[in-house]
Amino acid sequence: MRTQLDIQNNYLLKGHSTIRIGGVCSHFAEASNENSIMEALEYAYSKNKKVHVIGAGSNVLIGENPDTFVLKMVMRDVEVIGEKIIAKAGVYLPTISRIALCHGLTGFEWASAIPGTIGGAAIMNAGAYDTEFFDKVEAVTGIDMNGNKKTIPRSDIETSHRSSNIHPENFIVTEVSILLQKGDIGKIEKKMLEYTSYRKRTQPKGLTLGSTFMQSFDFTRGTGVSAGYYIDQCGLKGFTVGGASFSKIHANFIMNQGGGTFSDVLDLMEQAYYRVQEKFGVKLRPEVKILADSLLTRKFVSN
């Protein structure tokens, strides 16, 4: 089949995840518009491969994917109409925060230092400082795996902590419409700077996917408890397997110290999962998404 897409075979994905770990996928291409998505879907179908989309790879742990066509979203157009921002899926979250600032729009300051894209944030229901992505979303547009285009209004989207009912296995997000409010530029900028400097103080620098596990809900206390608290209490801060460790600064961050592998990270996650379960009776839920064709031996991963 002839294609406009630059499709790479047996492609190493390491460079497309912020933790710089990643195996080989059967095919890889970058989608800069809807036509390239359609082409990728047709090509993958003709080769009997699945399609899996990634954005900035800031939340995805990548293993071996011999049966998967990985499509990276690089659609990066943004339009501002009054208080509405319409962004293509590959636009980075901090870009939207800065555009909102320039237009005196408030409501997206929380995302000013999160290294993901709009498409990834829609799948993850990304959030920080008591704000979630879908708090400000009007609609999500995308393409299903049969090539049908669809716009989903916010009212049809179910969300929970770091999750929504839009799943990458059956829907490729192409565009999100975000509705903000007019605000004071000085106050917006101040908030963004505060958030950024808070991150610099509390989060480690280096190769990571951010939070490994989601926070858990403590029914006796009626509050969320960070996974980092449990991991720390199990003595796992700084714990290392091969080339990967739990950060000494933030126990819920796994760092690639150089040469870390997919299985080093899974081993660390497994250690945390079983030790926290044993000590606290709490089942940690992975926040990072795992992209690998086979995970047969890792029963604790349910996402």
Ligand SMILES: Cc1cc2nc3c(=O)[nH]c(=O)nc-3n(C[C@H](O)[C@H](O)[C@H](O)COP(=O)(O)OP(=O)(O)OC[C@H]3O[C@@H](n4cnc5c(N)ncnc54)[C@H](O)[C@@H]3O)c2cc1C
């Ligand atoms: C240092 C650091 C700090 C972080 N801090 C935060 C934080 O404060 N809050 C927070 O919520 N997250 C945080 N994250 C995690 C991450 O940045 C967010 O979850 C982000 O929204 C993921 O976007 P992405 O483009 O990197 O997605 P990816 O990692 O590329 O993908 C994540 C998931 O989304 C799917 N996906 C991506 N794009 C699309 C698309 N267009 N259509 C369909 N599916 C798609 C992928 O298949 C995968 O399942 C942090 C990460 C790092 C490294």
